[in-house]
Amino acid sequence: MTDFGTASEPELAVMATVIGEYWIRHTRRKWECFEGDLTMAYVLGEIGAYNFSRMLKAPASGDDLPAPIGEAQWCEQLKPCNAYSIAEATGMPRETVRRKILRLEELGWIRRAPEGSGVLITPRCLRYVCEEMYPQAFFEVMETYRHLRRRLPDKWFG
Numbered sequence: 001m002t003d004f005g006t007a008s009e010p011e012l013a014v015m016a017t018v019i020g021e022y023w024i025r026h027t028r029r030k031w032e033c034f035e036g037d038l039t040m041a042y043v044l045g046e047i048g049a050y051n052f053s054r055m056l057k058a059p060a061s062g063d064d065l066p067a068p069i070g071e072a073q074w075c076e077q078l079k080p081c082n083a084y085s086i087a088e089a090t091g092m093p094r095e096t097v098r099r100k101i102l103r104l105e106e107l108g109w110i111r112r113a114p115e116g117s118g119v120l121i122t123p124r125c126l127r128y129v130c131e132e133m134y135p136q137a138f139f140e141v142m143e144t145y146r147h148l149r150r151r152l153p154d155k156w157f158g
Contacts, residue, residue, distance in 0.1 A: 006155075014151045022144040026137065033133075039092070043100040044109055046089050048121050048129065050081040080118030 007015075027038070034041040055077050083101055087094040101119055104110045109125045112118075121129075149157060 011152055011156070015148070018144055018147050018151070022140055025140060029133075029136075037100075037103075039096070040100045040103060042090065043086060043092075043097055044104055044121070044125070046086050047081055047101075047104075047110055047119060048125070050085060050089070051078040051121050054079040078120045080113035080120055082118040085118075 030038060030041040034044075083094050083097045086092075086101075087097045090097065101110065105112070105119070108122055110119045111122050113120050
């Protein structure tokens with residue numbers, strides 16, 4: 001990876017502009033989807049990451065991705081989490097996390113796990129993420145990458 005200290009001002013301006021445009025679109029979609037509450041979107045993201053942590057031992061590498069399975073099997077594999085674990089992961093006050101969890105439940109994004117062992121994302125949430133949010137984000141990331149490739153020297157992509 002190239003050291004950012006070697007970047008020219010025009011290169012940094014291209015990076016800031018192109019990546020900034022992506023983040024604005026991404027943030028706007030989250031804002032629209034979560035009633036203007038980006039904190040709620042963040043809490044849901046942490047819940048989902050925790051729920052899936054059992055299936056992905058090394059998520060950054062992608063080496064542990066599970067074989068394609070149906071929605072019911074995904075939901076059976078989820079690891080419940082609670083307000084305390086999400087507060088620890090986010091640095092948010094536990095009461096804030098509890099309020100967001102209650103609202104996410106009301107909206108149908110999460111549900112209580114059996115025996116009250118925490119919360120889990122719902123099949124609705126899983127479908128939204130897999131069928132709408134991530135595919136759209138993937139294509140936007142790829143378009144952002146192509147835009148950067150056209151406007152920056154090769155040293156940034158070696």
